[in-house]
Amino acid sequence: MAVTESPAKGRRSLWLLDLYGSAVGKKWAMALSGIVLLGFVIAHMIGNLHMYEGAAEMNEYGEYLRVIGGPIIPHTVFLWLIRLPLLAAFLIHIHAAYALTITNNRATIDKYKQPREWLAASYASRTMRWSGVIVLLFVAWHLADLTLGWVNPDFISGEPFHNTVVSLSNVGIAALYIAANIALGMHIFHGAWSLFQSIGVNNPRFNQWRRWLAQGLATVIVIGNISFPVMILTGVVG
Template sequence: MSVVWGLTTSVGLADMAQVITKSNRSRGPVTGTALASREKRPFLIDLYSTAVGKKFAMAISGIALMGFVLFHMIGNLKMYLGAAELNNYAEFLKRLLYPLAPKGAVLWVFRGGLLAMLALHLHAAWSLTVLNRRARPVRYQSPRDYEVANFASRTMRYSGLIVLAFLAWHLLDLTFGVVNTVGADGTFVRSEVYANVVRSLGRWPVALFYVLANLLLGIHLRHGAWSIFQSLGWNNPRFNSWRGAFATAFAAIVVVGNISFPLAVLAGIVS
């Protein structure tokens, strides 16, 4: 202590400031889990190399993806108003800000952002798994205490992967028409959104697949929406019950809305 004090007084405040600035310039990784690197990296990349940073990225990208599924479901409710309403809505999305911006440009910006958020969400999930495995190379030898980790939290990876597989099939089905070539003339017509939905969901195996995939999406959303608060550090006993209620309500609204579509087509309400 006396050595440090002696150093402090003899070096002086100006020199000390220089020492601090110098040490800032060669700051180390953000937290203990940051990968040690000699190179100086931008703050966000450095932060992303930590477990906290990856959880933060999962939360932010999760919020964006939640926003998408909610608005996608609300938009699809137009099918209850008839073919013209749903098809016009799809056309409206293509015409966002037109003629100020070229037709479809804004939609492509949204699609780019959505894809980037999905890529970030997947990468953060994958690298968090790698980080966890590295931290515990030897698996638990005793039975795990599953009272804390519930079914949804333990199965996030699997429900996420199944929803991803559903998404790939869904795009091939209703966006690219690769697996939905059963129209009147045997071809997929991109702009006939309503007819495409009726053709696709009118086949009961497809409708069943949509129902099951959306139930899994619900489990994933429920736990994801709940975890966001934890990942962002908004964890306070005062609003923890509110947190659970929000997550359940959000997941239920999206799932009930989405499941109603295949059921309505099968029941002939949407035809």
């Protein structure tokens, strides 16, 4: 027996792929892409607070996102420089989750007959796959609704205030947004804590802060995002 075996899988020429080939590496990918997505979700929520300023300011904000960097950078180029890494993070996050789920299903062929008594696992942690799928489906709907306007008959390009108000005035659609954001909040509640473990950010002095950060982020994002359909339905905005 050698003193220490070299890595069992053998080195691939692309070490980044070699790293991603391991489950620990995939958890790193999930954590890092999760941070990117979390950053987007926070910025998205804060940016949308312009809804409370009124139509002109909201539309101006939407247009400003397209002219950032101009006139040196052409129209919408900056926006796409943000969107593409975001899309990459989204795809990596989903692929890693999918691959790890397969790994875990393979490792847990046998199930206990008795119902498990969970001592540490939270409802949020046990439903990450479900909340993730709900968020994925919601993002598809959300893009079709307010970015592309495919499912929004009154959609007017360049007028996000109007589009948001007509869409969320519908009780059914507003309910969908509220439900999806609760799922998103639960996903963040576990994910924003879990990611610190996955990338090994662990210091007894600050460990409790990781929980507080995750709980705080989940609360702020859910309240912020849900306020839009609620305020539009109650007629405060619109």
